[in-house]
Amino acid sequence: MDAVERANVERQKRWVKDQKVGEGTYAVVYRGREASTGRKVAIKKIKVGQFKDGLDMSAVREVKYLRELKHQNVIELLDVFSSKTNLNLVLEFLDSDLEMIIKDRSLVFLPADIKSWMAMTFRGLEFCHRNFVLHRDLKPNNLLIASDGQLKIADFGLARDFADPGYKMTCQVITRWYRPPELLFGCRYYGTAVDIWSVGCIFAELMLRTPYLAGESDMDQLKTIFRALGTPTEQDWPGHTKLPDYITVGQFPKTPLRDLFTAASPDALNLLSKCLIYEPRRRISAKDALHHQYFFAQPHPSYPSKLPKCATQLATAQPLEEVDANVDMESTVAGGKGGPIKARPKRKLNSPYDDSKSRSIARRLDFTQPIPGS
Amino acid sequence: MATDFWASSHYKRWITDRATLKQARAEDLQYVDDPEHLEFLDIYFANAIAKLGRKLQLRQRAIATATVFFRRFYLKNAYCETDPFLVIAACCYVAAKAEESPVHIKNVVTESRTLFSQHYNVKNFPSDNSKLGEMEFYLVDDLECDLTVFHPYRTLMALCKKESSTDEDDETEAGEVGVGISADEGQRYWGSSEDKLEMSEAALQMAWHIINDTYRGSLCLLYPPHLIAIAAIYLTQVFHRPSRDNLSTLLQPPSSTAPHPRRSSRNAAESKKHQDPVTFLAELNVSLPLIATISQEIIALYALWDRYKDDSLPDTSSSSRQSPLSATGGCASRSRSGGTPQSEAADDHRVTPAFLSNLLMKMRENRLTDLAHPPTGRPVAVNKMLERTQAAG
Numbered sequence: 001m002d003a004v005e006r007a008n009v010e011r012q013k014r015w016v017k018d019q020k021v022g023e024g025t026y027a028v029v030y031r032g033r034e035a036s037t038g039r040k041v042a043i044k045k046i047k048v049g050q051f052k053d054g055l056d057m058s059a060v061r062e063v064k065y066l067r068e069l070k071h072q073n074v075i076e077l078l079d080v081f082s083s084k085t086n087l088n089l090v091l092e093f094l095d096s097d098l099e100m101i102i103k104d105r106s107l108v109f110l111p112a113d114i115k116s117w118m119a120m121t122f123r124g125l126e127f128c129h130r131n132f133v134l135h136r137d138l139k140p141n142n143l144l145i146a147s148d149g150q151l152k153i154a155d156f157g158l159a160r161d162f163a164d165p166g167y168k169m170t171c172q173v174i175t176r177w178y179r180p181p182e183l184l185f186g187c188r189y190y191g192t193a194v195d196i197w198s199v200g201c202i203f204a205e206l207m208l209r210t211p212y213l214a215g216e217s218d219m220d221q222l223k224t225i226f227r228a229l230g231t232p233t234e235q236d237w238p239g240h241t242k243l244p245d246y247i248t249v250g251q252f253p254k255t256p257l258r259d260l261f262t263a264a265s266p267d268a269l270n271l272l273s274k275c276l277i278y279e280p281r282r283r284i285s286a287k288d289a290l291h292h293q294y295f296f297a298q299p300h301p302s303y304p305s306k307l308p309k310c311a312t313q314l315a316t317a318q319p320l321e322e323v324d325a326n327v328d329m330e331s332t333v334a335g336g337k338g339g340p341i342k343a344r345p346k347r348k349l350n351s352p353y354d355d356s357k358s359r360s361i362a363r364r365l366d367f368t369q370p371i372p373g374s
Numbered sequence: 375m376a377t378d379f380w381a382s383s384h385y386k387r388w389i390t391d392r393a394t395l396k397q398a399r400a401e402d403l404q405y406v407d408d409p410e411h412l413e414f415l416d417i418y419f420a421n422a423i424a425k426l427g428r429k430l431q432l433r434q435r436a437i438a439t440a441t442v443f444f445r446r447f448y449l450k451n452a453y454c455e456t457d458p459f460l461v462i463a464a465c466c467y468v469a470a471k472a473e474e475s476p477v478h479i480k481n482v483v484t485e486s487r488t489l490f491s492q493h494y495n496v497k498n499f500p501s502d503n504s505k506l507g508e509m510e511f512y513l514v515d516d517l518e519c520d521l522t523v524f525h526p527y528r529t530l531m532a533l534c535k536k537e538s539s540t541d542e543d544d545e546t547e548a549g550e551v552g553v554g555i556s557a558d559e560g561q562r563y564w565g566s567s568e569d570k571l572e573m574s575e576a577a578l579q580m581a582w583h584i585i586n587d588t589y590r591g592s593l594c595l596l597y598p599p600h601l602i603a604i605a606a607i608y609l610t611q612v613f614h615r616p617s618r619d620n621l622s623t624l625l626q627p628p629s630s631t632a633p634h635p636r637r638s639s640r641n642a643a644e645s646k647k648h649q650d651p652v653t654f655l656a657e658l659n660v661s662l663p664l665i666a667t668i669s670q671e672i673i674a675l676y677a678l679w680d681r682y683k684d685d686s687l688p689d690t691s692s693s694s695r696q697s698p699l700s701a702t703g704g705c706a707s708r709s710r711s712g713g714t715p716q717s718e719a720a721d722d723h724r725v726t727p728a729f730l731s732n733l734l735m736k737m738r739e740n741r742l743t744d745l746a747h748p749p750t751g752r753p754v755a756v757n758k759m760l761e762r763t764q765a766a767g
Contacts, residue, residue, distance in 0.1 A: 060472060
């Protein structure tokens with residue numbers, strides 16, 4: 001055994017794999033812990049199988065970017081080790097995701113809560129963009145929530161760095177409901193603005209508690225967007241009619257956001273509208289968003305540990321598995337999702353909403369759990 | 375390339391020193407007569423990677439990444455203990471994926487088999503995908519999953535621009551409506567054209583080729599890529615004839631304090647602020663002695679390379695290099711049959727790929743013999759992969 005192998009065995013011993021909690025196309029996720037401290041982790045075992053097709057592209061991307069990105073609001077890759085013929089990624093253990101929280105009807109969101117989640121999302125995203133990484137699959141399901149309430153961007157399986165000038169990228173990215181119009185029109189040169197559109201959709205979804213722009217097909221998605229925000233004119237978005245897959249889907253008038261978001265503050269609507277600007281170059285950047293008036297106005301963002309949590313996060317007897325972005329949660333979502341690009345096997349979850357005994361509590365503050373970090 | 379270099383795995387874990395490099399080759403050193411042959415092997419492997427990369431139609435950056443993966447892998451492994459050609463194929467395969475231009479595994483296997491059997495006398499390259507898949511796994515494991523590699527190319531493009539190219543030109547090239555990268559982000563990524571050093575197209579080409587050439591040695595393991603890029607710019611200023619002439623007119627009157635009036639008429643047509651190369655290099659906030667060291671090492675690499683006789687000489691970038699150091703060429707031995715140690719000896723100190731292919735085979739054979747008959751008298755498992763699998767299991 002040479003030094004390299006010894007080091008690997010050492011790393012391997014540091015982590016203990018417990019039960020399997022989910023399975024995706026290229027990985028199996030286990031709950032685990034650090035042997036010495038008992039700290040909970042998620043271990044993602046990348047299937048190499050019989051080595052027939054090599055490592056999955058998503059696995060390569062995920063590993064590539066998570067090895068580099070370290071930020072409070074980005075899921076942390078703690079370690080990597082190999083066992084027999086598998087690569088194992090040791091990730092932070094995160095109990096739920098924003099989608100579960102949005103769907104949990106027993107929870108009431110205060111404007112300050114929404115602001116807090118938005119701030120954490122923009123902070124994580126700004127960090128990615130500052131480091132020239134496009135996420136390309138932002139959706140509530142990929143924004144994981146740690147037990148201390150911190151939001152973490154996860155699933156870098158579609159992420160990539162900025163392309164060189166003139167180098168085409170695929171437009172087949174981002175789950176449909178969160179996909180910006182330029183990608184639906186087949187634009188092959190794009191940048192950070194695509195992620196911002198997704199964040200705008202998530203922002204709206206937090207306020208509405210239901211997906212904002214839920215199209216049934218790519219064509220319908222465009223129609224849904226234009227119905228909500230009005231069909232763009234050449235003035236709104238110069239040159240969009242020349243995009244490769246441009247099609248006309250009908251003329252819809254612009255309706256003020258205020259009509260739908262009746263309870264939102266003017267600042268919130270202003271930020272939302274800037275995230276959903278048609279012309280990608282004029283869409284707000286993550287950095288500018290963080291400096292937006294919305295985040296400085298009253299009420300101040302909720303402290304992460306005070307944010308609403310899912311029932312499952314509180315129930316210690318039946319803790320929810322690490323919700324890995326790679327493991328799709330579709331089976332729990334009524335009505336299906338906006339056509340995810342990646343065909344992933346579905347997984348049954350112990351649905352948090354069946355938990356009728358915890359329904360009655362509208363907003364729970366958790367004082368039972370140990371202080372994070374202690 | 376992504377992320378901040380100073381916070382990257384590249385900087386934190388993969389910039390190494392000469393002592394480590396030497397230690398990494400300790401095992402191989404026992405099986406070669408002349409330590410210099412190992413340096414020739416560096417060139418030999420880099421050429422093989424570049425050739426395979428071109429067959430697979432990889433971009434230069436992906437080829438460079440594959441080369442860096444290869445060098446990193448052999449910081450932890452010995453040539454004589456592994457199959458470098460399988461490693462090369464795996465490096466290209468992983469690099470293609472890491473650089474967002476994936477190639478099908480079958481394709482890599484086919485191209486590798488053809489190329490290596492034709493030019494490198496490798497007859498036993500596995501025909502089955504799973505071998506390459508397995509090698510990929512070991513490679514990624516030994517790379518510790520650090521797949522983000524920084525290259526000097528981007529620094530070059532950020533620091534220099536083609537003469538008389540304006541920002542608007544670049545914009546239309548980047549093309550098509552709806553470019554989503556704002557001017558602000560673009561500037562941070564590729565630099566602004568304001569204070570770029572203007573170079574002629576040929577000079578820029580040369581700098582680019584010099585950077586390509588640095589991958590023939592271990593420089594990518596020793597120095598941060600931006601310094602390599604600056605060294606390449608410096609060498610271009612010296613080697614590129616018109617640039618050098620420019621430079622000497624610039625430097626002739628030692629009293630010249632303001633370079634502005636001395637600008638060539640060609641540049642004067644433009645109103646923007648121009649940089650003369652001397653001030654430009656001086657104003658970069660880097661250690662110039664270190665740049666000089668790197669430049670020396672690049673030159674030493676060329677000196678070594680001059681004695682390496684590739685079978686496809688016009689293929690190497692040396693033809694486009696006008697440096698006084700460029701390979702003299704002419705005596706390219708296209709026939710593989712003649713490339714034996716004898717012909718090498720006849721051609722004083724010249725090393726051919728065929729010689730190195732033989733050397734490599736001998737190294738591995740001798741290594742196997744040694745393993746089978748260790749000093750302790752206890753036979754050892756010879757399959758390293760198998761051994762590792764057992765250890766991990």
